[in-house]
Amino acid sequence: MSRNLTVSAERIAADIDALAVITDPDRPWTRRAFSPLFLEGRAYLENAFRTAGLETRIDAAGNLIGGRKGKKPGAGTIMLGSHSDTVPDGGRFDGIAGVVVALEVARALAEAGIELDHDLEVTDFLAEEVSIFGVSCIGSRGMAGVRPAEWLGREANGMTLAEGIEKVGGNPGAEQKARDDIRAFLELHIEQGPVLEGEKLDIGVVTAIAGITRIEIIVEGRADHAGTTPMDRRADALGAAAHVVLAVETLAGELAATPGHFAATTGEFEMWPNAANVVPSKVRMLLDIRSEKRDDLGQFLTNLESCLEGIAGDNGVTIAPPRLVSDNPAMPMDPLVMDALDDACAATDAAHRRMASGAGHDAAFMARIAKAGMVFIPCLSGRSHAPEEWAENADIALGAEVLLEAVKRLDKQLMEQ
Amino acid sequence: MSRNLTVSAERIAADIDALAVITDPDRPWTRRAFSPLFLEGRAYLENAFRTAGLETRIDAAGNLIGGRKGKKPGAGTIMLGSHSDTVPDGGRFDGIAGVVVALEVARALAEAGIELDHDLEVTDFLAEEVSIFGVSCIGSRGMAGVRPAEWLGREANGMTLAEGIEKVGGNPGAEQKARDDIRAFLELHIEQGPVLEGEKLDIGVVTAIAGITRIEIIVEGRADHAGTTPMDRRADALGAAAHVVLAVETLAGELAATPGHFAATTGEFEMWPNAANVVPSKVRMLLDIRSEKRDDLGQFLTNLESCLEGIAGDNGVTIAPPRLVSDNPAMPMDPLVMDALDDACAATDAAHRRMASGAGHDAAFMARIAKAGMVFIPCLSGRSHAPEEWAENADIALGAEVLLEAVKRLDKQLMEQ
Numbered sequence: 001m002s003r004n005l006t007v008s009a010e011r012i013a014a015d016i017d018a019l020a021v022i023t024d025p026d027r028p029w030t031r032r033a034f035s036p037l038f039l040e041g042r043a044y045l046e047n048a049f050r051t052a053g054l055e056t057r058i059d060a061a062g063n064l065i066g067g068r069k070g071k072k073p074g075a076g077t078i079m080l081g082s083h084s085d086t087v088p089d090g091g092r093f094d095g096i097a098g099v100v101v102a103l104e105v106a107r108a109l110a111e112a113g114i115e116l117d118h119d120l121e122v123t124d125f126l127a128e129e130v131s132i133f134g135v136s137c138i139g140s141r142g143m144a145g146v147r148p149a150e151w152l153g154r155e156a157n158g159m160t161l162a163e164g165i166e167k168v169g170g171n172p173g174a175e176q177k178a179r180d181d182i183r184a185f186l187e188l189h190i191e192q193g194p195v196l197e198g199e200k201l202d203i204g205v206v207t208a209i210a211g212i213t214r215i216e217i218i219v220e221g222r223a224d225h226a227g228t229t230p231m232d233r234r235a236d237a238l239g240a241a242a243h244v245v246l247a248v249e250t251l252a253g254e255l256a257a258t259p260g261h262f263a264a265t266t267g268e269f270e271m272w273p274n275a276a277n278v279v280p281s282k283v284r285m286l287l288d289i290r291s292e293k294r295d296d297l298g299q300f301l302t303n304l305e306s307c308l309e310g311i312a313g314d315n316g317v318t319i320a321p322p323r324l325v326s327d328n329p330a331m332p333m334d335p336l337v338m339d340a341l342d343d344a345c346a347a348t349d350a351a352h353r354r355m356a357s358g359a360g361h362d363a364a365f366m367a368r369i370a371k372a373g374m375v376f377i378p379c380l381s382g383r384s385h386a387p388e389e390w391a392e393n394a395d396i397a398l399g400a401e402v403l404l405e406a407v408k409r410l411d412k413q414l415m416e417q
Numbered sequence: 418m419s420r421n422l423t424v425s426a427e428r429i430a431a432d433i434d435a436l437a438v439i440t441d442p443d444r445p446w447t448r449r450a451f452s453p454l455f456l457e458g459r460a461y462l463e464n465a466f467r468t469a470g471l472e473t474r475i476d477a478a479g480n481l482i483g484g485r486k487g488k489k490p491g492a493g494t495i496m497l498g499s500h501s502d503t504v505p506d507g508g509r510f511d512g513i514a515g516v517v518v519a520l521e522v523a524r525a526l527a528e529a530g531i532e533l534d535h536d537l538e539v540t541d542f543l544a545e546e547v548s549i550f551g552v553s554c555i556g557s558r559g560m561a562g563v564r565p566a567e568w569l570g571r572e573a574n575g576m577t578l579a580e581g582i583e584k585v586g587g588n589p590g591a592e593q594k595a596r597d598d599i600r601a602f603l604e605l606h607i608e609q610g611p612v613l614e615g616e617k618l619d620i621g622v623v624t625a626i627a628g629i630t631r632i633e634i635i636v637e638g639r640a641d642h643a644g645t646t647p648m649d650r651r652a653d654a655l656g657a658a659a660h661v662v663l664a665v666e667t668l669a670g671e672l673a674a675t676p677g678h679f680a681a682t683t684g685e686f687e688m689w690p691n692a693a694n695v696v697p698s699k700v701r702m703l704l705d706i707r708s709e710k711r712d713d714l715g716q717f718l719t720n721l722e723s724c725l726e727g728i729a730g731d732n733g734v735t736i737a738p739p740r741l742v743s744d745n746p747a748m749p750m751d752p753l754v755m756d757a758l759d760d761a762c763a764a765t766d767a768a769h770r771r772m773a774s775g776a777g778h779d780a781a782f783m784a785r786i787a788k789a790g791m792v793f794i795p796c797l798s799g800r801s802h803a804p805e806e807w808a809e810n811a812d813i814a815l816g817a818e819v820l821l822e823a824v825k826r827l828d829k830q831l832m833e834q
Contacts, residue, residue, distance in 0.1 A: 193645030210644060214693060225801055226682035227627060227707045227775030228610030231666070231673040233799070238683055239666050242659035249648070249656050256648040265643035266655055267693040269686075276631060276684040276705045278802075288693045290644045358644030382650070384642055385695075 003349070007101075007108045007404055009397035015100040016396075018044060019084065020092050028387055029092050033085035033127035033138070034157075034164040041084050042168065045099065045124055052107045054122060061142025062126035062170030068106065072117040075415065076183040078407055079370070080105055081123030083139070083362060085131070090385040097377070097391060098188045099124045101400040108404055116411045118183060125362045126168060132156035133164065140362035142170075144369050145178030182370035183414045184337055186406060187363045188399045189374060190391050194382030195355060202398050203352035204376030205341045209364040210261050210290040210356050211330035213297055215322040217244060217308070221315070223273060223281035234279050238271055240315035241283035245269075247307040248287060251300055260293040261356035264300060287322075292330050292356040330356075331364040336413060337373030337406070344405030350398055371414075373406070375399050420766070424518075424525045424821055426814035432517040433813075435461060436501065437509050445804055446509045450502035450544035450555070451574075451581040458501050459585065462516065462541055469524045471539060478559025479543035479587030485523065489534040492832065493600040495824055496787070497522055498540030500556070500779060502548070507802040514794070514808060515605045516541045518817040525821055533828045535600060542779045543585060549573035550581065557779035559587075561786050562595030599787035600831045601754055603823060604780045605816045606791060607808050611799030612772060619815050620769035621793030622758045626781040627678050627707040627773050628747035630714055632739040634661060634725070638732070640690060640698035651696050655688055657732035658700035662686075664724040665704060668717055677710040678773035681717060704739075709747050709773040747773075748781040753830060754790030754823070761822035767815055788831075790823070792816050 022041045024030040031037045042064055049056045054066030067077075082098025102122040109116065126139030133154045138161070141147040152162040152172050162172040191197075196204050221237030245266050252264035268286035291297040305321060312319040338354070345352040357374060366372045377399040380390035439458045441447040448454045459481055466473045471483030484494075499515020519539040526533065543556030550571045555578070558564040569579040569589050579589040608614075613621050638654030662683050669681035685703035708714040722738060729736040755771065762769040774791060783789045794816040797807035 191645065192642050193647065194650050195647065198650075212644070223803070224799065225609050225776060226684055226705045227629070227680065227777070228608065228801075229680070229775070229799060230610065230612065231670045231680055233611050233615075236666070236682075238662055238686060242662040245655055245659040246663075249653070253648045263644065263646070263648055265653075265694075265696055267643055267695055267697070268691055269655060269688045269697070270691075271686045274685050274687075276703050277682075278684055279682055280684070280686070286693050288643045358646070359642060360644070382641065382646060384645075386640070 003398065005397055005401045006112060007104050007397055007400040009393055011107065012100055012104050012397055012400060013393045015048060015103065016092065016096060019096050027089050029086055029090065030088050031084070031086045032088065033129065033131045034167060038085055039168065042124065045084060048103060049122060052103060053110055054106060058169035059143065060171040060174040061139050061147065062165040062168045063139040063143060064124040066106070066122040068120045070116045070118040070120065075118045076181045077119040077121050078116065078410060079121045079123055079182050079185045080403065081125060082187050082189060083125045083128035085127055085129050087129045087385045089387055091389050093190045093379065093389055093391045094192065094384050095128055097190060097396050101188045101396060101403060104400050105404045105407060114408065117415050118411055126170070128362050133161045136360065137362055137365055140365035142176060143179055144365040145176050146365065146368065147176060178369050180369065184410050185363060185366040185370040185372040186337065186403055187361060187374045188403055189361060189376060190379040190384060191376040191382065192359050192379065192384035196376060196378035197380070197382060199353065201353055201378070202350040202395065203345050203402055204355040205338055205345065205352055206333050206357045206374035206376060207338065207354045208292050208330045208332040208356050209361055210292050210358050211294070211297065211328055212360060213289040213291065213327045214325040215287045215289065216325050217285045217287065217319065217322050219244065219283045219317050219319050221281050221317040224279040226277045226279055229279055235316040236279050237283045237317055238280035240311050240317040240319070241285060243311045243315065244285065244308065247304065247311065251303050251307070255296045255300055260296055261358055262291050262296045263358055264289045286325065290358045294329060331367045333367065333373045334371035337371050337410065340406045340409045340413065341373055341375060341402065343409060344402045347405050348398065348401045350402055375402055420815065422814055422818045423529060424521050424814055424817040426810055428524065429517055429521050429814055429817060430810045432465060432520065433509065433513060436513050444506050446503055446507065447505050448501070448503045449505065450546065450548045451584060455502055456585065459541065462501060465520060466539060469520060470527055471523060475586035476560065477588040477591040478556050478564065479582040479585045480556040480560060481541040483523070483539040485537045487533045487535040487537065492535045493598045494536040494538050495533065495827060496538045496540055496599050496602045497820065497824070498542060499604050499606060500542045500545035502544055502546050504546045504802045506804055508806050510607050510796065510806055510808045511609065511801050512545055514607060514813050518605045518813060518820060521817050522821045522824060531825065534832050535828055543587070545779050550578045553777065554779055554782055557782035559593060560596055561782040562593050563782065563785065564593060595786050597786065601827050602780060602783040602787040602789040603754065603820055604778060604791045605820055606778060606793060607796040607801060608793040608799065609776050609796065609801040613793060613795035614797070614799060616770065618770055618795070619767040619812065620762050620819055621772040622755055622762065622769055623750050623774045623791035623793060624755065624771045625709050625747045625749040625773050626778055627709050627775050628711070628714065628745055629777060630706040630708065630744045631742040632704045632706065633742050634702045634704065634736065634739050636661065636700045636734050636736050638698050638734040641696040643694045643696055646696060652733040653696050654700045654734055655697035657728050657734040657736070658702060660728045660732065661702065661725065664721065664728065668720050668724070672713045672717055677713055678775055679708050679713045680775055681706045703742065707775045711746060748784045750784065750790045751788035754788050754827065757823045757826045757830065758790055758792060758819065760826060761819045764822050765815065765818045767819055792819055
């Protein structure tokens, strides 16, 4: 399908291809935050921002920002953006597409001679992916004023995070204040899931970024000789843990079939003593639970605890109540922004649906200080964080057009509020 | 219960206590083969053998042997023995009880003025436990002429196995010939399982040493984003592997409930990528299968393969046919020796049953060259290879009395054959 677009699909493709070349050649595509390759990518972007007529700067939190003033001083800022860092081995598009598309919206506005009432900013957030410092969304947390102070002392590769932020041009010593001028924030991202592709849709308008809750479950049985201990005299921690894994699957499957995104994954699984001739005595599991609705999480945990009691009793093992490792509630997107995106989809004839984001994004932090929204575009087989991650250029360009339309609408609507 | 015994429970206790002191003080009880502590234990035993009037030697395979000639030259040898080496952290009694009891039978015979027709030998086999060289039953394999030649080149702690055998006084360069003079071999050992204790029995007369078969099962699914991949669109290797673990339990439980020892254990379990936010893509399992009857093993493997096909289909994963890692068939004990042990139990008023050994023992190799039999005695909670392993001295002494009675019977019966 070929559409008449205001944005340029060719410029988008050129930027994405140019950034794809800036990778560890042995591990495409790898451009991890704080690395020389990351700085090389940033240099490319800063030049592209300037060429598009944007005034560039690095803010105190280490974010690269290209800005253009609006017609109405004091009206505040509409910000578009995402991130240019990658996980190891993964992602030609994850983050990058959002930065390039934000830039293209600025270019298309200028080309069309459209001056916004609001200031416009295009942002490449620092270190959205889990970086060498073991934490994520460093730049957007900083912009929202919620980057924990103690993180600055974290060390990796012979530097502290404070030194890393300085290295990219930020000012970690500055007082961390939440930006209060941003009226709306919009981020385009590949879906990282198979829903849009499966339903042959162009656009997902994100309703919320799901909460991420991590819990640890430890099963304790008894180490016995695998040869001599009769099958009915064992307290096999692995057998009990297998029941736990299947209970997690079943309970999560039930909640996933009800409205609101829900998923639970036993992502880490470790067994002791892990010796061929010894009945397993202990298993540790780490569960990753994503919930759009807080009630779903509560129901899952209640049902799981009751399952664990039954499994412990049936298998002669001990299972302590799950330990809460971390708990970040869901972050809803703004209704005004979602409506503007729906309208923009209708105007550009983009087949769309609303959907939650199961993954975390910079938009979750921007939603604390601005009306935020996200646009998902399809990606091949829902794969991401892997070399085979792929998004069609036409899909990215259509997403850019939707973003452009939404920005034009929001620029007006926000003035009326 | 106090019995009038010919053997001395006090001497048995004294020897076991004396050997218990010869341990790594920080990790009781640790006296690993080829270590200085092992040589210290051997020195104690050699002295005890000599004090009991036995003529001591180290054979080419590194076994410590104490011998006494019988009345009938050329009648051959009745051998008793076990091993004095331990696993790390484990075993005041595993092996040691069998060596000490063998010595006590020799002492009791001498004390009672009983001269056997056959030569009598008491043996401390070299390195029954998996040693630093990664292999087990080095001494009994050597005596049976089946120690693989290439093992001599194995290296650990800066020495080869050949140098290790030399260090304990053996002659690894000598031609390895199976002993052909041993008419009967008897070994006492703690059960290492909970059956005798549970049934309040004194003695288990071993019918066979179960076969040990190891198979590897690999489940391959697909790594997906744990947040964004809907529950019904996953190929979760862990979920499928959980079904495999439970199928192994169920199939093994069914066979365990039929006559003949059977047990199967998923002893090793490893998962990839083992990251909190990624759906598991791969699981490797190693199964340890113990079977007294070869048919049981065949039935288990057939049923398991059919289960694996169903699990792979139901879960959208790939499971290759199990890979056979190792396969050692069961070794039956000799009927004449088993009958002699039954009769000896009856004569000493020892409550007994026949049972298979789920664990491997030196007797499995001695059975290749001699009529072999084993006597099990109860141990606390069936625990072994652990610091808390325990056997009551009265139980060990009663086992010694049974062995003494059986030796007296076999000495006559073997002459009649």
